[in-house]
Every structure is written in structure tokens, then in C-alpha cells.
Amino acid sequence: MIFKKSKVRRFNIKIYLITTLIFILSGSLIVAAAIYVKHGVDFIEKPQFEDSSEVNSKNLLDNEELTGKLNFLFVGTDLDGVHSDTIMVASYNLDDKKMNIISIPRDTRVLIKGKYRKINAAYAIGGMDLLLKTLSDTFGIGINYYTEINYEGFVKAIDVLGGVDFDVPRDMNYDDPVQNLHIHLKKGMQHLDGKGAEGLVRWRHNNNYTSGYALGDVGREGTQQLFIKALMKQKLTTANLLKIGKIYGILSQYLKSNLAIKDCLALAPNLKKLSMDNLKTYQLPGDGEYVDGISYFLYDDVETTQILSEDMDMDNIEVIPCKKDQ
Numbered sequence: 001m002i003f004k005k006s007k008v009r010r011f012n013i014k015i016y017l018i019t020t021l022i023f024i025l026s027g028s029l030i031v032a033a034a035i036y037v038k039h040g041v042d043f044i045e046k047p048q049f050e051d052s053s054e055v056n057s058k059n060l061l062d063n064e065e066l067t068g069k070l071n072f073l074f075v076g077t078d079l080d081g082v083h084s085d086t087i088m089v090a091s092y093n094l095d096d097k098k099m100n101i102i103s104i105p106r107d108t109r110v111l112i113k114g115k116y117r118k119i120n121a122a123y124a125i126g127g128m129d130l131l132l133k134t135l136s137d138t139f140g141i142g143i144n145y146y147t148e149i150n151y152e153g154f155v156k157a158i159d160v161l162g163g164v165d166f167d168v169p170r171d172m173n174y175d176d177p178v179q180n181l182h183i184h185l186k187k188g189m190q191h192l193d194g195k196g197a198e199g200l201v202r203w204r205h206n207n208n209y210t211s212g213y214a215l216g217d218v219g220r221e222g223t224q225q226l227f228i229k230a231l232m233k234q235k236l237t238t239a240n241l242l243k244i245g246k247i248y249g250i251l252s253q254y255l256k257s258n259l260a261i262k263d264c265l266a267l268a269p270n271l272k273k274l275s276m277d278n279l280k281t282y283q284l285p286g287d288g289e290y291v292d293g294i295s296y297f298l299y300d301d302v303e304t305t306q307i308l309s310e311d312m313d314m315d316n317i318e319v320i321p322c323k324k325d326q
Helices: 002-039 121-139 153-160 194-202 217-235 238-254 261-271 301-311
Strands: 069-077 084-093 098-104 109-112 115-118 145-149 164-168 172-176 181-185 188-192 255-257 279-283 286-291 294-299
Touching: 069 121, 098 217, 098 301, 109 121, 109 294, 115 121, 121 145, 153 194, 153 238, 164 194, 164 217, 172 194, 181 194, 188 194, 194 217, 217 279, 238 255, 279 301
Parallel strands: 069 145, 098 279
Antiparallel strands: 069 084, 084 098, 109 115, 145 255, 164 188, 172 181, 286 294
16 A cells, blocks of 8 residues: 555656646747747756745745745746847736736847846846846836746757647748758648747748748747647646656756746646636737837837736736837
8 A cells, every 4th residue: 555655646746747847848948949040059058946036936835735826937048148038927826727928029128227228138237136127127027936948958848748739820931051940831730840849939931031920029929829828738748747757858958947846846736727728828018119229129018017917917017118218
């Protein structure tokens, strides 16, 4: 009997780990692929799981039953690890099992140390702590856990998971011999392996610009969010239990996070109850515009407040106006 109980406990732990890892994988692979759009060069950073003094991290194992809300930040850095090219914030309500994800364009105009800059400069100037402070100062968003990723595990991880079925929104063709990047996808439902998924989330336009997303990066973010939903819906299954070693082995090479394994174990039983009907995605409202000869994304503070406070049900939101005259 003791052996059987121990075996069941190990089985449950594996379920919990795979659940949380797929959650992390969903957000992290997207930001990783977006990084690779610009650089096309593989790079590896040693795995780091650490605490940040500016993050309100919680010891989830202190509570027998998890309640309240948690905010997660997914960040992708560029080749040199200087700029945060991709930023996603996920808010998860532990009580009603609802998750909301919003993408923040890297060119978003924000105030950083008294001067207006693109939000991706916050990481370059002051690292993760300044980026977290900027999100808090600009939108009132408090982050509990962050995950930062470099690109290389994207294709391998998707292949380990057996690929993803996805309805490609349009024909996608793009070739860049320098990056060894070749994207050729037909519109319609199909099974994407690692390379196909990579092409999907990287594509913005064809070589001759005859076809592409009208809003550039913002349009691509919409496809990326749909891919997140498909990935989570198809891969949050116990069938992936036997792959947990490979999945974690791949992710741990490219992730830096303050989310410890013990936190994954505590969070996953709750996260496992998440219905895809309760997973909503949003994009920061606003428009692209040149200010003093520099291209920015100018967010609408009124609409942003509504999305964050009402649609995403986030607490303590205070969005400051996005000014053009400073």
C-alpha cells in the first residue's frame, strides 16, 4: 500500500509539473520566436531561477488553498540580452479560474527615469527591476512572477510535444538566406511541427510586401495569441507526462525566472482546472505614430484602463496618459 500511495503521489506531481510547464511554455515560446524574427541567430543562457527584489513573489506552498490573483510577466530579450523585444502580461484569477493575457508592443511610448522612451529600453537601462517598475508606474500593473527567455528551444520543444494543429490565417511566404529562414505556409487548418510553428509566429509579410499584417507587429501578436490558446488547449493533457523530462530539459536551458519548482507544484493543480473558454487575450489599444522622428506605439489610456481594470479584472490599475509633447 505504501508503494502504491507513493506511486500515485509521484504521478500527481508529474501532472502538476507538466501543467505549469505547458503554461510557461505557451507564453515563453511565443516571445522567443518573436526575438528570433529580428536576429535569426541561436544563443543560450544558463538556466536561472531566482528572486527579484522588485517582484512581489509569493510562497504558494504557504497556502493550502490558493486564492486571489496572480500576475505573470513573459519577456523576450534580444540577441545581446539588452532590450526586451516582446512583453506579455498574464493575469490569473485563482478563485474563478480565469486567465487574461495582454501583449504590450515593444515600441510603446512610456516615461522612463523622467524621459519618454520605448518600453523595451527599460530593460536595457535597468534590467528586469526597471521594466517591472515601468509597468507599475505606467499602468499600475504589479507582477508576482516573471519569465525571461532566449531563443533556441522553440522548434525542439514544439517537436517534443508532437506539434500543434492550427488554422493558418493566410498564405505565408518569406525567405531570408542570411538567417536560414524559409517560411512557406498555406492558409487553412494544418499540423505544424516545430519549424512550421516557428514560421507562423515569426511571419509579418512576404518578401515583396504584397501580403502582410496591416498593423505589423500588432497584427502578428494576434496570431501569436491564437497560437497560445491552441498550444494550451492541445497540450495540457496527461499524455505529455512521459515527455516532462525532455520539456523541462529544453526549457531550463533558455529560461530565467523567479517561479520556483515548488511554486509550480502549488500552482498547477489550480491551473489544471483552467478552461480554454476562460482564457482571453487582448492587445494594448492605440496607434503607431512618429514623435520627433521616432516611431512609437501610443496607447490610449482610457481604453487601456477599461481593458486592464474591467475586461482583465486587474487590481490597482492607474494608467497615466501617453503624452507626445515631452
